[in-house]
Amino acid sequence: MAVEMLGYIEKTSPIHRLTGTTKLIGFLLFTTATMFTYDTRVLLVMGLVSIVLFRLSRIQFREVRFVLIFTALFVLINALAVYLFEPEQGVAIYGSRHVLLEGIGRFTVTAEQLFYLFNLILKYSVIVPIAVLFLVTTHPTEFASSLNRIGVPYKIAFAVSLALRYIPDVQADFRTIANAQEARGIAVSHGSLWQRARNSIQILLPLLFTSLERIETVSNAMDLRGFGAGRKRTWYNQQTMTRIDYVAISCIVLLTIFSFVVTFHDGNRFYNPF
Amino acid sequence: MTNVIEFQDFSFTYRSQSEPTLRQIQLTIQAGERILIVGPSGSGKSTLAQCINGLIPFSYPGTWEGQVLIKGQDARELSLFDRSLHIGTVLQDPDAQFVGLSVGEDIAFALENKQTRRPEMQEIVERVARMTDVETLLHARLNDLSGGQRQRAALAGVLVEDADILLFDEPLANLDPVAGQEAMALMDRLQRDTNRTLIVVEHRIEDVLVIPFDRIIVMVDGQIIADDHPDVILSNGVLQQAILREPLYVSAARWAGLAVQPSDQPSRIDPFLKQFNQTDVLERLEEAPQKETVTSTAWLELEQLAFHYRQGTPVLENVTASFQKGTLTTIVGQNGAGKSTLAKVLSGYQRTTGGRILLDGTDITNQSIAERAGAIGFVLQNPNHMISKHLVQEEIRYGMQALGLSEAEENERLEQTLRRCGLYPFRNWPIQALSFGQKKRVTIASILVRRPDILILDEPTAGQDYRHYSDMMDFLEGLKQDGMTLLIITHDMHLVLEYSDQVCLVQAGRIRYAGTSFGLLNQEQLLHHAHLKQTSLFTIAQYLDIDPERFVESVITTERKEREQWL
Amino acid sequence: MKGFTTKQIVATGIGAAVFIILSRFAAIPTGVPNTSIETAYAFLAFMAVLFGPVTAGLIGLIGHGLKDAILYGSPWWSWVIVSGFVGFGIGLIANRIRLEEGGLTTRKIVLFNATQAIVQAIGWIIIAPVLDILIYLEPANKVFVQGAVAATSNILTVGVIGTLLLVTYAKTRSKAGSLKREV
Ligand SMILES: Nc1ncnc2c1ncn2[C@@H]1O[C@H](COP(=O)(O)OP(=O)(O)OP(=O)(O)O)[C@@H](O)[C@H]1O
Ligand SMILES: Nc1ncnc2c1ncn2[C@@H]1O[C@H](COP(=O)(O)OP(=O)(O)OP(=O)(O)O)[C@@H](O)[C@H]1O
Ligand SMILES: [Mg+2]
């Protein structure tokens, strides 16, 4: 069971060269902007930017294929769910009704609904590549210092770094524990639902105790090395910001402003072609 | 000479305990001294270390009587941070100490906390990394490091603070013999170059004494029962009194009838070796042991086994071996050689990527963990990974749940196993209240009730004191006599000599040697490449030019007789 | 941030890692599409009672946020926020339960379950859908149905598995001096 998770992919590219802070700011602004907008024009511009950045990063499609396929599936199912629950959502949003197909009962197909769903799908197709890009081009060691630099208290930033540090260890613990239980005839992967829920306790408990013990030793180790004594701390892996970082941040800020202005200037987050 | 640490009539009781764990401690440590602290498991060594570095009372509250002075200041008035500037602690488990995502980041951790500026920080990190020989690994992650490298990285992380007292709690527990020796050599050099104070807590006395120490402190039951020069401690019998493993060459000297005197310098093997003389030793040698060659047929066979975690980096390659019924095989090899992985593949925790596993002639390569578990029991290195019940009894019974036994049968097996593992008196205790060694025995018992044919144990004796070590090994030997096939992973070469019928040497994912333990220890070249060391008994035998096998067997026989008196 | 101890920070980081691994590997599908028994929330509730609101709130936020990011590429913010809210809300009763001291009475168990049910109901049936509507402009009835399903399954999960975790943990905190060897 090789686990596919997103992680840093080493490359030399202009995107890799930016500091973590720049990328974090970029990621946050870009995803916020895209999260709020349903304006097709904005989404198309953002989409273009996201494709260009992806090319620049030299990341190959196959390196992140598993996540993209997974997410594509999720987006399609979500769109389908939206349709099943509210086939007339588009009509309500755009205020007009062009029926393309009468369908069965309330399940009509309207141009408005299709356009709405198209926007919904477009939105995620724009966000996900950027988020993925952020994850695979930012070295995790830079993540905590970047969070700290944009204003997250250092203790919380360090907690994030600890989470990244211990994910592989906890995963190994989990596997070993599950295996040890299976060796005693307790399986979490089959049996009735109730049985599986009951068996999962037999894995949760050892994992819980192992983790509590780990919390204790790690916090002792950190205390002994003087963690948390100061109001601030410095970061070994923090890169210094260069001109190109400032340029990049300026661009993304402009793009965000553009997106918000276009989206909200008429008091409606949608672009209405009807 | 200035006193850097002073305990004055000091006692400490953990909040949850009714009796004090440390009692009337009087101890003075001077600047630049090298101190070794030894004692049975649970005697309070780590507690004492924690009183020095400040985890007591900051992390573990309790009642504090008497005084502890650090550089003349009352320890209770110093914060943990203040103390961290004077005292650098390397914890027993270097993995737990490794909090950074890369070696460089981890080394810099203390500097970051002191808000050192980045250019200066980088300079210090590089200097310390050179000192500890990890400068090429600054970008490596924890998982890329061998056991010895982890230890050195942990040490580097402590050295950046320039603390003048270095405190090590069981630095050797997880290291192979050569990595252990290198770790000690590094401590030696650091102490000498900078005249720091060095305090080491360790069970493996002989392995620590490869470098000189000024004093050994022996603790029993929370008290200091001896505090003297190593030469005195090794000759006055206090180690036997505390049931601790003295260096093998000292046992050998007593066996040879030598009166061990402090003036013979028993703490250093080189001068001490001169005490032995061939005629005395030859006189005492027993008949060459007639080891019955095991004639039963192969029970578990591995054919061309291969395994990898990640495509392209094989961890096991072409492993071919066979294990006979009713024998004990030890598996040795350097840190990261693939020993634990081999055990996991055998027990089905990992699926092989090539080759076959045969059990009594049947191919079991494609059987799941659960299917194999009836025949192959695997006791993991970390007992916490296996324990999922509250009470000792429940945990052991739980292992039988899926076997479909009658209640009477279950009860009978339970009681028998509890007694044989020495857990009967504790059967209604919560497992969390047991010591590490006892927990380990609970996990062995929970596998034993299932009556597997083959039992695999991953480092069952690491970090145990001599008494628990011997109890456990003698118990396992009894199981072998009943026909169980045992595979034991270990770094302890004396264990290999004393208990194994066969030894397998794993190196870089291959089996480089399979045969008798003496056969292996005679091949110096092979040992050297596999990070293993001959024991000091071998050194003596070579010095005296006598047959090592007869010599070692004779010393072991005497040791066993002594052990019977403990009961 | 002053009262935030090292232990709480480590509990946050390692707790988040456990949360991620449990959501990824220990979710049990129920057969109903898109719903599974999320054992991660039982763990979150446990950590809330042991370490209090701030730590558990952060475990929810960081754990859920990172999980979405490394598994799906992008966090679904509205639900991330609710995970943080659930951890925080349940954590508010930490001081009344004092798990560290053992002695888990029936009253405390009832208190725990009442709290977790109310907090999760608010979180999944009100906050999550409202945020979904505000942020993502999803259709109201879809998000409310989703919220109701999540609330039911998570309240049950925490009620059964979470309670079991608490009870077992409290038992290990038995008083010193109560242990005797038996012959
Ligand atoms: N946190 C704690 N709370 C209560 N009691 C404790 C705690 N830690 C240790 N003890 C008790 O103190 C005693 C001494 O423990 P300590 O860890 O100092 O032993 P040790 O000599 O280091 O043993 P080992 O060689 O096994 O590491 C033990 O009997 C244990 O029960
Ligand atoms: N879960 C894992 N994923 C990837 N690589 C692993 C994993 N476990 C071990 N390895 C790697 O496989 C190799 C063999 O590891 P293994 O744990 O079998 O060594 P070992 O001989 O038991 O060492 P030690 O004496 O230190 O316990 C090492 O290089 C290790 O880094
Ligand atoms: Mg100890």
Ligand SMILES: [Mg+2]
């Ligand atoms: Mg191993």
